Amino acid sequence: MAKAEGEIVIKKYANRRLYNTGTSTYVTLEDLAKMVKKGEDFVVQDAKSGEDITHSVLTQIIFEQEAKTSNTLLPISVLRQLIGFYGDQMQMVVPSFLEHSMKSFAEQQSQMREQMTRAFGETPFGKNLQGPMQLMEEQVKRNTEMFQKAMQMFSPFNAAQEQPAKRTEAKDIEELKEQLRNLQSKLDKL
Secondary structure (H helix, E strand, O other), X not given: OOOOOOOEEEEEOOOOOEEEOOOOEEEOHHHHHHHHHHOXXXXXXXXXXXXXXXXXXXXXHHHHHHHHOOOOOOOHHHHHHHHHHOOOHHHHOHXXXXXXXXXXXXHHHHHHHHHHHHHHOOOOOOOOOHHHHHHHHHHHHHHHHXXXXXXXXXXXXXXXXXXXXXXXXXXXXXXXXXXHHHHHHHHHHO
C-alpha cells in the first residue's frame, strides 16, 4: 500500500507492537489517540501482510477510551441502536449519516468556541461563568435533540411506538420508507 503524501504509516506487528515509520519509534494506542486529537493523518498496516487495519485499531482506541473513564461518549442506547443497524437495509446509510452528523457537530462546536472567545476573551471563565455555561448547555441540548431525531428516522418502528401522538412524523417516516423501497427496487434492477 503506497503512502499518501503527509500520511504516516503505522506498522502493527504480531506481538501487537505499533511502529511509527514517520518517527521510527514504537507507539502505543494512547499515542495514536493523541495523534488523532492533533489532526495527524495516519494509516495502520499489518506489518506482515500490508493489510490496512486502521478501522480495527481506531475501534480499539474508542473501546479503551470508553473503558478508561466514567464519562462515556457512547451511551448504551446509542450502542444498541448501532448494533441494531448491522445487517439492516439502512446499514449502508448509517456511516455517511454519522460522518455528516459528526462533521456538523464539530463545526458547531468550533463556532461556539469562537463566539465564546469573542464574547469573553481567551478565558471564558471570567466574571460571569453562568453565561458561557448556559450557551454550552443549550448547544449540547440542541445537538442531542438533533441526533435523537435523526436516529429515530433510522429506527422508525421504535419512534412510532414511543411517540404515537405524532402522526405527522409517522407519516413522514412512511413516506421515507416508501422512497427507500423504491430506491431499493431500482438498485435491485441495476
